[in-house]
Amino acid sequence: MNKKLVLEKIKEGSTDVFVFKAKKETKGPGSKEGVPFYNLSMELNRDLSVVFCQWLVDNCKKPPLLLDGLAASGIRGVRFANEIDGDFQVVVNDWGSDCYNLIKKNIIRYKNAEASNSNLNSLLSEKKFDYIDIDPFGSPVYFIDSAIRSIKNNGVIACTATDTATLCGVYPKVCFRRYGAIPFHSVVMKEIGLRILIGFIAKVAGVYDKGINPLISYATNHY
Numbered sequence: 001m002n003k004k005l006v007l008e009k010i011k012e013g014s015t016d017v018f019v020f021k022a023k024k025e026t027k028g029p030g031s032k033e034g035v036p037f038y039n040l041s042m043e044l045n046r047d048l049s050v051v052f053c054q055w056l057v058d059n060c061k062k063p064p065l066l067l068d069g070l071a072a073s074g075i076r077g078v079r080f081a082n083e084i085d086g087d088f089q090v091v092v093n094d095w096g097s098d099c100y101n102l103i104k105k106n107i108i109r110y111k112n113a114e115a116s117n118s119n120l121n122s123l124l125s126e127k128k129f130d131y132i133d134i135d136p137f138g139s140p141v142y143f144i145d146s147a148i149r150s151i152k153n154n155g156v157i158a159c160t161a162t163d164t165a166t167l168c169g170v171y172p173k174v175c176f177r178r179y180g181a182i183p184f185h186s187v188v189m190k191e192i193g194l195r196i197l198i199g200f201i202a203k204v205a206g207v208y209d210k211g212i213n214p215l216i217s218y219a220t221n222h223y
């Protein structure tokens, strides 16, 4: 592991996890330079994933295969492994070597978790999952096509977008190019941004003769 990176142990939910220490306190969408740090402002997002996946595990006929596809420290997948009761497996993936080494350290005591060091699009073309979590820096559009092809019938894709300026109408041309839709910068911009994202996923699903059913959708903080 890169020697300049400093680790700290934090607790989120009921799970202890090692994360990269941030140089300064920030509420933003993580770090684009180098490696991602622990982003406290995404805690609610991860809490909801844990609650939702507990429901999924309780309601799947066979033990489901979950994927934390863009895992960074692996905090979300590690929380699944520790906090969800029942029979399931979770793959915790990141293409960064520092992230992969940290994921291996974080999952070491969980038999139901496996670390992976792949480009998410390659991994999705090789394996099928019951739950795919996509939590990128910025827009998730680059992963939607492969996620739609990889998801099992009645599976769940959990998708976060932090390109809110684009989705909410600050950059309408970028929004049109990226999502094929025109945003509206106004009091309803977050609602419209969310619908643009869901619409994009529905259009990609339609290409493969699949349909989607939005289960939980919300906009908060920077995502």
Ligand SMILES: C[S@@+](CC[C@H](N)C(=O)[O-])C[C@H]1O[C@@H](n2cnc3c(N)ncnc32)[C@H](O)[C@@H]1O
Residues within 6 Å of the ligand: 029, 030, 036, 038, 039, 042, 046, 069, 070, 071, 072, 073, 074, 075, 076, 093, 094, 095, 096, 099, 118, 119, 120, 121, 135, 136, 137
């Ligand atoms: C926003 S961070 C993920 C944060 C994490 N989900 C959490 O809750 O703390 C995005 C991560 O995606 C990884 N990444 C970006 N593109 C990728 C790709 N094509 N395949 C695999 N990992 C990728 C980056 O290395 C980074 O760690």
